[in-house]
Amino acid sequence: MKQQQLTILENQPLAPGVFRMQLQAEEPIPAKPGQFLNLAVEGCYLRRPISVHDADGNIVLIIYKVVGRGTQILSEMTPGQALDALTGLGNGYDLRDSGPAPLLIGGGVGVPPLYLLAKQLRAEGKAVRVILGFNKAEERFCEEEFLALGCEVAVTTVDGSYGMQGFVTAAMDQKPYSCVYACGPEPMLRAVYRACKTGGQFSFEERMGCGFGVCLGCPCKTITGYKRICKDGPVLRKEEILWED
Amino acid sequence: MINAVGLQNPGLEATIREELPKLRKVFHKPVMANISGFSIEEYRTVAARLDQEDGIGWLEINVSCPNVHGGGMSFGTSPASAAEVTAAVKAVTTKPVIMKLSPNVTDIAAIAKACEDAGADGISLINTLLGMRIDLKTRRPVIANKMGGFSGPAIFPVALRMVYQAASAVKIPVIGMGGVSTAEDVIEMMLAGATAVGVGAANLIDPFACPRILDTLPAVMDRYGIENLNSVIGGALDG
Numbered sequence: 001m002k003q004q005q006l007t008i009l010e011n012q013p014l015a016p017g018v019f020r021m022q023l024q025a026e027e028p029i030p031a032k033p034g035q036f037l038n039l040a041v042e043g044c045y046l047r048r049p050i051s052v053h054d055a056d057g058n059i060v061l062i063i064y065k066v067v068g069r070g071t072q073i074l075s076e077m078t079p080g081q082a083l084d085a086l087t088g089l090g091n092g093y094d095l096r097d098s099g100p101a102p103l104l105i106g107g108g109v110g111v112p113p114l115y116l117l118a119k120q121l122r123a124e125g126k127a128v129r130v131i132l133g134f135n136k137a138e139e140r141f142c143e144e145e146f147l148a149l150g151c152e153v154a155v156t157t158v159d160g161s162y163g164m165q166g167f168v169t170a171a172m173d174q175k176p177y178s179c180v181y182a183c184g185p186e187p188m189l190r191a192v193y194r195a196c197k198t199g200g201q202f203s204f205e206e207r208m209g210c211g212f213g214v215c216l217g218c219p220c221k222t223i224t225g226y227k228r229i230c231k232d233g234p235v236l237r238k239e240e241i242l243w244e245d
Numbered sequence: 246m247i248n249a250v251g252l253q254n255p256g257l258e259a260t261i262r263e264e265l266p267k268l269r270k271v272f273h274k275p276v277m278a279n280i281s282g283f284s285i286e287e288y289r290t291v292a293a294r295l296d297q298e299d300g301i302g303w304l305e306i307n308v309s310c311p312n313v314h315g316g317g318m319s320f321g322t323s324p325a326s327a328a329e330v331t332a333a334v335k336a337v338t339t340k341p342v343i344m345k346l347s348p349n350v351t352d353i354a355a356i357a358k359a360c361e362d363a364g365a366d367g368i369s370l371i372n373t374l375l376g377m378r379i380d381l382k383t384r385r386p387v388i389a390n391k392m393g394g395f396s397g398p399a400i401f402p403v404a405l406r407m408v409y410q411a412a413s414a415v416k417i418p419v420i421g422m423g424g425v426s427t428a429e430d431v432i433e434m435m436l437a438g439a440t441a442v443g444v445g446a447a448n449l450i451d452p453f454a455c456p457r458i459l460d461t462l463p464a465v466m467d468r469y470g471i472e473n474l475n476s477v478i479g480g481a482l483d484g
Contacts, residue, residue, distance in 0.1 A: 001452070003451075003452070003453060040450065045246060045397055045398075045450065046246060046449070046450065047450060086452070209246065209248065209250070209449050210448075210449035210450075210452070212452060214448070214449065214452075215248070215250060215449050216250050216253045217248060217250050219253065226253075
């Protein structure tokens with residue numbers, strides 16, 4: 001974990017209520033695929049955890065959805081303004097499990113963290129297939145970015161207005177895969193978990209107090225005991241997940 | 246901030262076996278152990294066991310827990326039950342005992358005095374206030390537990406007032422805490438009678454809150470003409 005002052009280079013709408021923000025630090029920003037930043041937002045007491053979309057040296061990209069006051073304030077910030085950030089948080093995805101043909105599955109704002117993962121898996125020469133799930137056509141984003149990496153991309157929409165109609169699971173069995181990497185709302189993760197025929201890594205979203213493991217505000221019961229989503233997660237391995245009803 | 250995190254911990258034996266050795270690797274001075282219990286017997290058992298641990302400097306006793314044998318009322322809400330816990334712990338340990346008081350009471354001074362009379366070596370306050378928020382969309386409490394512990398800068402004036410009241414009532418040291426986030430807050434707490442000051446919620450926002458407060462303290466002392474922090478302790482108390 002590092003505490004860094006980030007300067008906003010760009011903050012643009014990407015889809016309705018979804019923004020893409022580019023940030024720059026004076027020093028390299030630690031950011032592995034699946035890790036997150038915890039941003040101090042002026043006027044909000046607790047920080048806002050946002051996953052890393054892409055990172056390169058001193059630059060980091062985030063894609064976030066406006067869901068409350070904190071993200072609303074973020075969306076109104078302009079280039080040149082600064083954000084205090086805790087960086088390099090969370091365990092991130094483990095690329096060593098990917099096998100030759102990993103399948104990356106993202107739903108809504110669960111899509112962004114898969115981008116840096118796809119980029120690194122592609123750099124390792126893996127045949128990366130990506131399923132991006134959205135509610136409807138106008139909410140979709142990032143399809144071209146994954147295509148540009150050389151990934152095979154399937155888009156699903158719940159209402160069928162773009163790509164394949166249905167949930168992300170509808171596209172899972174189009175081709176065999178060696179490992180699943182997923183991020184999205186919990187109902188999606190559950191469905192993917194049930195349909196998954198290989199090993200997998202699932203990234204969970206949770207409200208957090210601190211984001212670095214000390215407040216114990218985001219505990220999650222797993223096969224191997226309680227884990228903190230912020231510090232021991234947000235990525236859990238398929239075999240350790242315990243779904244609670 | 247409102248939390249219902251509770252008092253998650255690995256238990257007495259696992260703390261001694263795993264947590265204390267880990268702490269010793271990064272922190273070489275004695276540490277404080279905070280103890281909570283749902284019965285007098287639990288407080289006694291844990292305190293007696295921790296008394297044997299060299300790495301533990303003193304015990305802080307959280308009396309904000311409900312007494313399962315006393316109708317669920319928290320030990321900290323009456324002078325008599327707070328004194329009972331104090332005496333039970335003091336009887337099984339030679340380490341200093343600090344009683345951590347709940348602010349959710351009608352007369353904090355009486356409770357502080359009862360702890361002192363029962364042998365407490367110090368008191369610390371305040372624990373979190375009981376708070377609640379309701380989600381306008383769902384019309385249900387935001388916290389799954391309905392209510393939770395309210396902390397952060399918003400509670401500082403309440404904490405300061407209670408430190409002042411408690412410090413007026415006892416001669417033993419008072420550790421002031423509750424919403425402290427700046428060097429100015431530290432000095433204000435000390436003026437209200439605190440001999441030491443604790444920082445909680447601020448660490449969650451800024452993991453470097455404590456070093457930052459320590460760094461800025463000398464300049465703030467200079468600004469208010471304070472040469473030695475000891476000189477301000479209780480400075481705002483009458484008499």
